[in-house]
Structures are given as C-alpha cells and as structure tokens.
Amino acid sequence: MRQRLANVTPTDVFLWIIRIVIIGAVVWGSVATLSSGKYSGENWADFIIFGLSQGGIYALIALGYTLVYGILLMINFAHGEVFMSGAFTAYHVALAFGNSGFLDRNPIVAMLIVTLVSMATSVFVAVLLERIAYRPLRKAPRLVPLITAIGASYFLQYTFRGLYGSGISTYPDVAALDREVTIAGVGITLTQLVVIGASLVLMAVMYSFLQYTKTGKAMRAVSQDKDVAALMGIDVDRVIVITFALGGALAGAAGVLYALIFKQVHFFMGFFPGIKAFTAAVLGGIGNPVGAMIGGFFLGMFESVGPSLFLDGLGIPAPYQLKDVISFSMLVLVLIFAPAGILGEQLYVKKA
DSSP: OHHHHHTOOHHHHHHHHHHHHHHHHHHHHHHHHHHHTOSOHHHHHHHHHHHHHHHHHHHHHHHHHHHHHHHHOOOOTTHHHHHHHHHHHHHHHHHHHHHHTHHHHSHHHHHHHHHHHHHHHHHHHHHHHIIIIIGGGTTSOTHHHHHHHHHHHHHHHHHHHHHHOSSOEEOOOOGGGOOEEEETTEEEEHHHHHHHHHHHHHHHHHHHHHHHSHHHHHHHHHHHOHHHHHHTTOOHHHHHHHHHHHHHHHHHHHHHHHHHHHOEEOTTTTHHHHHHHHHHHHHHOTTOHHHHHHHHHHHHHHHHHHIIIIIGGGTOSSGGGGHHHHHHHHHHHHHHHOTTHHHHHHHHHHHO
C-alpha cells in the first residue's frame, strides 16, 4: 500500500480530481433534471430513438477507421470525405428520381439504387486514396501518412466543392418513410426505423464477413502480422485494398442514412461526422470492429441524451447546442483516462 502511494504523482492526483469533478457534475445535473420533471417519458424515448439512429451512422463510419487502423496502424482522416463523396454523388440520383416521380412510385427500388450509387462512389474514392496517397508511403514514418491523410481530406473537400458547388443541397423527401409507427407504446418514424435496422444489418453482415469468410480471416491475419501473413501466401496488398473498399462501402451506406435523417448534404458534411466516428472508434477500442460498433451507439446515445440529461440540470442555457462539445470532450477524456477504449485492452491482451 505504501509503495503504491509512493508511486502516485501530482499528475495522477490532478487526473483523479478531474474524474471526481466530472462524475459529480454528471450525477448532480442528472438528478436535478430528472427530479424537475421537465421532460416527459415520451421526450426521453425520442432522445433515445434519435440517439440510436445517430449512433448507427457513427458506428458504420467508425468501422472504416478501425478496419484501416487494425491493418495499417494509421488513422485515415480522409475517411469523413469518403463518407461525404458517396452521399453527395447519390444526392443527384435521388434528386432525379424525385423530380421524375420514380421515388414516390417505387421508393424501395429507388433508395436501393441511391444507396448502391453512394456505396460505389465511396468505394472508388477509398480505393483511389489507398492506391495513390497511402501505398507509396507504407514504409514511411507513421507521421507521414497521417499528414498525407489530412491533405487528402482537404483535397477531396474542395474537389467535390468544385464538382457539385458550395451550397447546401436538400435531399428529396421519401413520402413512404414519413409515417410514424408505434412499437411497444413508443412512436418512431419509419425513417428512424429504417436507419437503425439498416445499420444493424450492415454491421451484422460485416462482422460475419470478418469472422467466417476466407477473406475476413486473411484480414485478421494481416492485422496480426503482415510479414508472417505474406509468408503464409496471403496477398497483403489485395487484403489492404479490400479493407479500404469495405470501409468505403460502409461509409457510403452511412451517407445515405445520414441524408435520410438530416435531409441535407454539402461538401463539408464529412468533417463533423468523421471526427465523431473517430471518437467512437477510439471509445470502443481503435482496431476492434466490435468496439467501433459499441462506441458508435454509445456516442450517439450520449450526444442525444446527455445535453438534456445533465447539462440542463446544471442550469446551462440552450444545452443541446453544446452536443458537439460533449462529443469532442469525450474524445479528449477517453484519450486521457482510457486510451485503450472499451474493448481495446482485451484486444491487446489477446494479441499478446
């Protein structure tokens, strides 16, 4: 016990004080909000449903970050623009379908086509990034591809600004999804139901692919040791390209789901969802796909419920305007207090 106390530094004491203050503020604000009765049960249900919808989108984008990091040990900060490229390109297809009436007559077929266009565009951009920007730097110091990723992010932003314009474009409404259904006494729009369901299905497909297919096993082998995997006959370059393609496909699908929820696209739309998805990946344990899924849903819920739950109780005016602050503060706190994330330590022990 004395030896442990002797090893405690002033930095450790300071960090513990921060922990206690944060936990105390969250508990105090939550108790104050719940005891005030300001929000009804229906309000809380709406917060939770929106948080699940938002979290599903974050989780799909976060999978792209964590898959690439698991194999290349690099953060692809251009992944937010991969997400943007698919949604922005698919917007023009959705607009054409909306103007022609095809979207109203055949909403399922139309949205499937829009989603496929978005996924194909994002896959193309992701693979192009890997081939042109990252592959030549594979053996470079780790800071070099990181700086390259930031540069690629700006390049893609302004490329698509030049292609599609700098204005905010509104996605056409899907009339078939405007209705509301009741599940277990809770009202939920069909749009939210589709977003939550589609994100869960895509994540289940991705998990099954990684666990049970030959290519998925090759990806896991390369993430363990690229050199040994190459000696065993695995085409490492092909696996890396497939990894970027899978991340791009998930980002493209997330782009359409994002457009269904928020109804707008623009050339800068990938920045904030990209940073938040990165936060989700770090929260769950960067490099761990299951952790990315959990982190995405957790962050979505925390961002949706948190402002009203504990910020409102602390007397902060317009607390929902601080939801982005909550997300980025969580990133800083996770990096300080639990850099391995929720499942990252388990992954580390397993690899060891």
